[in-house]
Amino acid sequence: MDTTGAVEVGGTPEASQAEVTIRRPRSVIAFAAWFAVGVGVAYLGFVIIERLRTVVLLVAFALLIGVTLDPLVQFLQRRGLARPVAAFLTWLAVVTLLTAPFFLAADAATSQLPSLIKQVPELIKNAEGHLGSLGAKLATSTSSSTSSLNPTKLLNYVLTSGALLFEGVTDVAVVAFLSLYFAIELPRMRDVAMKAIPMSRRARVGILVDDLLGQVGRYMLSTVLIALLCGAGTAIWAACWGIPYAVLLGALVSVLALVPVLGSTIGGIIVTLVSLTVSLPTAIATLAFYIGYRMAEDYLIQPRVMRYSVELPGVITVPSVILGGAILGIPGALFAVPVALGLRVLVREVIFPITDHS
Numbered sequence: 001m002d003t004t005g006a007v008e009v010g011g012t013p014e015a016s017q018a019e020v021t022i023r024r025p026r027s028v029i030a031f032a033a034w035f036a037v038g039v040g041v042a043y044l045g046f047v048i049i050e051r052l053r054t055v056v057l058l059v060a061f062a063l064l065i066g067v068t069l070d071p072l073v074q075f076l077q078r079r080g081l082a083r084p085v086a087a088f089l090t091w092l093a094v095v096t097l098l099t100a101p102f103f104l105a106a107d108a109a110t111s112q113l114p115s116l117i118k119q120v121p122e123l124i125k126n127a128e129g130h131l132g133s134l135g136a137k138l139a140t141s142t143s144s145s146t147s148s149l150n151p152t153k154l155l156n157y158v159l160t161s162g163a164l165l166f167e168g169v170t171d172v173a174v175v176a177f178l179s180l181y182f183a184i185e186l187p188r189m190r191d192v193a194m195k196a197i198p199m200s201r202r203a204r205v206g207i208l209v210d211d212l213l214g215q216v217g218r219y220m221l222s223t224v225l226i227a228l229l230c231g232a233g234t235a236i237w238a239a240c241w242g243i244p245y246a247v248l249l250g251a252l253v254s255v256l257a258l259v260p261v262l263g264s265t266i267g268g269i270i271v272t273l274v275s276l277t278v279s280l281p282t283a284i285a286t287l288a289f290y291i292g293y294r295m296a297e298d299y300l301i302q303p304r305v306m307r308y309s310v311e312l313p314g315v316i317t318v319p320s321v322i323l324g325g326a327i328l329g330i331p332g333a334l335f336a337v338p339v340a341l342g343l344r345v346l347v348r349e350v351i352f353p354i355t356d357h358s
Helices: 002-009 013-022 028-078 083-130 133-147 151-194 199-241 246-256 263-275 280-306 314-328 330-357
Strands: none
Touching: 028 083, 028 151, 028 199, 028 330, 083 151, 151 199, 199 246, 199 263, 199 280, 199 330, 246 263, 263 280, 314 330
8 A cells, every 4th residue: 555655656765766867967059059048148138238328328318408497497487488388498598508609619610620730730849849848758759659640540530530420419419309308298207207106105206306306407507507607718718818719618618517526627627738739828827717717616606506506515516426427437427416416305305304203
């Protein structure tokens, strides 16, 4: 009786040992095939994520611009305009304001580009001459690299620059039109997102979201205003001191100044190096101008402009910008402060009340 049951279930040690010996190991070819499939799927996923990274960044830029325009759109709405009309007028005014310096700079660059190409060796020699012994060392180190430049390499550089320029213009156009869509549909997108929140918490979360969007929009508007002031000051200074391409340098500094803390400093270094082609005293005066302007921006301009937006301590801003730049480069530096504002709102409105009542 017991033996029959053992045979039916196959529970005897001899039977289990026989089954183990009958099983064959997995084929090496099958293992290699499955391993190759796994590696292929992982590589395909990496490629998709890498391609989507650019798309996600473009959409994030457009959304950030839409949030930045929202305070101005709401201002026009309170004056009686419909949301689409207010958004379009605001978007058109901002696009005109931001693209005007670039069109002026492009016109100046195209009209002066032939003379610039001819004067590049002379400008380099002037800059090296103004540096004294250091310039002589730089001249000996760069003479071999400049002598190796041939028409084939120059054509390759031109074609590569043209491809990058076309890609950049395409990305800018996509971001511009997406930002207009987000500026119009931002309230509807906010309402749709709120439906994913439970009804019991929807009102509280809505208040937090509105507070965050308002802070980010006011902060970004203040940053744009400060960047435009920095670019205008650069163009005026360069024109007064005879530094070449004043409008182009002003537009470049305006774009760089959008990056908090570090942008205007990098722009000042670039303009100082360009001013070295004029004379060494001009470069020293330009460096002193940017040091003074940076102090005025930190202690006079920025506090007065940020008074109407939001105050974020420098102990939070500087590490955020550095960390964002280290992770995602320039896009990370641009998104660092809005992300820090979001974390600040969450900590102030969610975490602190919980810890106070615990």
